[in-house]
Amino acid sequence: MRKATVTGTVKGMLEKIIAVRGKANPTFVDATRAKLILKGLNPAKFTTSTPDDPELVARVRAVAAEFGVNL
Amino acid sequence: MTKTQIATSSHPEVETAVAELRQGLRGASPRLVLFFASPRYAPAAIAAAMERAFSPAVVIGCTTAGEITSGAMLKGSVVAMAFGTVDEVAVQVVSGLRAGTSPVKEALAKLTRHFGHAASGLDPNRYVGLVLVDGLSGAEEQVMDALSTGSDLTFVGGSAGDDLAFRGTHVFAEGKAYEDAAVLAILRIDRGFAVLKTQSFKGTGRHLVATRVRTGERVVEEFNHRPAAEAYAEALGVRVESLPGMFMSHPLGLMVGDEPFVRSPQRVLGTDVKFYCAIAEGMELEVLRSTDIVEVTRAALEGQKQTLGGLAGLVNFNCILRTLELEKKAQSEAYGRLFSEVPTIGFSTYGEAYLGHINQTATMLALR
Numbered sequence: 025m026r027k028a029t030v031t032g033t034v035k036g037m038l039e040k041i042i043a044v045r046g047k048a049n050p051t052f053v054d055a056t057r058a059k060l061i062l063k064g065l066n067p068a069k070f071t072t073s074t075p076d077d078p079e080l081v082a083r084v085r086a087v088a089a090e091f092g093v094n095l
Numbered sequence: 096m097t098k099t100q101i102a103t104s105s106h107p108e109v110e111t112a113v114a115e116l117r118q119g120l121r122g123a124s125p126r127l128v129l130f131f132a133s134p135r136y137a138p139a140a141i142a143a144a145m146e147r148a149f150s151p152a153v154v155i156g157c158t159t160a161g162e163i164t165s166g167a168m169l170k171g172s173v174v175a176m177a178f179g180t181v182d183e184v185a186v187q188v189v190s191g192l193r194a195g196t197s198p199v200k201e202a203l204a205k206l207t208r209h210f211g212h213a214a215s216g217l218d219p220n221r222y223v224g225l226v227l228v229d230g231l232s233g234a235e236e237q238v239m240d241a242l243s244t245g246s247d248l249t250f251v252g253g254s255a256g257d258d259l260a261f262r263g264t265h266v267f268a269e270g271k272a273y274e275d276a277a278v279l280a281i282l283r284i285d286r287g288f289a290v291l292k293t294q295s296f297k298g299t300g301r302h303l304v305a306t307r308v309r310t311g312e313r314v315v316e317e318f319n320h321r322p323a324a325e326a327y328a329e330a331l332g333v334r335v336e337s338l339p340g341m342f343m344s345h346p347l348g349l350m351v352g353d354e355p356f357v358r359s360p361q362r363v364l365g366t367d368v369k370f371y372c373a374i375a376e377g378m379e380l381e382v383l384r385s386t387d388i389v390e391v392t393r394a395a396l397e398g399q400k401q402t403l404g405g406l407a408g409l410v411n412f413n414c415i416l417r418t419l420e421l422e423k424k425a426q427s428e429a430y431g432r433l434f435s436e437v438p439t440i441g442f443s444t445y446g447e448a449y450l451g452h453i454n455q456t457a458t459m460l461a462l463r
Contacts, residue, residue: 064375
C-alpha cells in the first residue's frame with residue numbers, strides 16, 4: 025500500500041500570510057506578495073499539489089512569525 | 096506650511112559650505128532637513144555643523160558617491176532639502192548592524208509609538224519611511240527585511256557611499272556621524288506623496304535558478320546546478336572570461352510580475368559570482384539587458400507627475416552603477432536636466448531601498 029503524501033501546506037501558509045497582511049487591500053496584497061518573493065518564497069511557485077517539505081514548512085512558519093501572522 | 100526648498104554648496108570648507116546651505120534655505124522653517132554630503136567633508140564635522148545650522152529641525156543625512164540637485168549631477172558637494180510639506184517626523188538610529196542583531200524592529204516600534212500607533216496602525220497614505228544605511232555594512236537586507244515584515248509603511252532610501260573608495264560610509268542624525276548604523280525616519284505628509292522605483296532594463300527571457308548560495312556573503316555558487324559563472328556566461332552567450340564586462344548591461348532581475356528587482360553582479364570569484372545584494376537559494380532570476388536610463392526615468396517622472404497632479408519636490412536615491420553608466424554614455428547632463436523643473440536632491444548610492452535591498456535602480460520620494 026502506498027503511503028499518502030501530504031501536499032499543499034506551504035501554499036496554504038503563504039496564502040494566509042497574504043490574506044492577513046493584505047487586509048483585503050489590493051495595494052497591501054501586492055506588497056505582501058512582493059515581500060515574500062524578495063524573501064525567496066514566490067507564492068506562484070507553490071500549488072495545492074506541492075509535496076510538503078518539512079524544512080520548507082518550518083521556514084515558512086518562521087516567516088509567518090516575522091510578519092506577525094499566526095498560522 | 097512652507098514650500099519645499101533646496102540648496103547646494105561645493106565649497107570645500109565645512110563651515111562655509113553649511114553657511115551657504117543656510118543662506119540658500121533662508122526663510123524656511125521646516126520640520127525636516129535632509130542632506131547628502133560628499134565624503135570630502137569630514138563626517139563628524141559636517142554632521143555637527145548641519146545640526147547647529149538647522150536645529151530645531153530634525154536633521155538627517157548620509158555620505159555619497161556623488162550628489163544630485165535640480166538640473167545637475169555633482170561631485171564634491173553637499174545638497175540639502177528643507178521639507179516644507181512634512182507635518183511631523185520621528186527618527187531613530189540603529190547601531191551595530193554588522194553584529195546581525197541590530198534592533199530594527201524595536202526602533203520601528205519606537206517610531207510608530209511616537210505617532211501614537213502600533214506599527215500596523217499608521218496609514219500608508221499619510222506616512223512614509225526613509226531609510227539611510229551605512230553602505231559598507233552589508234546589512235541592508237536585514238534592515239529592509241525587518242522594516243518590510245514589521246510594517247505596512249513604504250520605506251524608501253539608499254545606502255551611503257564614499258566616492259567608490261570603499262573605506263568608510265556614514266549616516267547622520269542628532270548632529271553625529273555613524274558607521275555600522277542606519278537612520279530610520281517616519282514622515283507624516285498630509286499633503287500627499289508617492290514612492291517611485293525605476294530601473295532601465297528589459298527581460299531577455301533567459302532564466303537562472305540559484306541552486307547553491309552563500310546568502311550572507313551575497314555569493315551564488317551554482318545556477319541551474321552548474322558553476323554560477325559558467326551558467327551565467329552561457330545564458331549571455333559569452334565565455335566566462337568576458338562575463339565581468341557584461342555585468343553592468345546584463346544584471347539579473349528577481350521578477351515581481353513584470354517588475355524586476357535588480358540584483359547586480361559585482362565580480363567573479365573562481366567559479367562563483369558575488370553580487371551587490373543577497374540572492375536566496377531557489378530564487379528564479381531573469382537575465383536583463385539595459386535600456387536608456389534617461390528616457391525611462393523621464394517617462395517614470397512624467398507618470399508620477401500626472402498621478403500626483405504635480406511635483407513639489409523629489410528625493411532621488413540613484414544607484415552608483417546607474418551614475419557610472421550615465422557617465423560612460425555621456426548622459427549625466429541629460430539625466431540631471433530631468434530634474435530641472437522640480438526641487439530635487441539625491442545622491443549616488445551603494446544600494447537602494449524599496450520593499451527590500453535592490454541594485455541599479457533609482458528609488459524616489461515624490462512630494463505633492
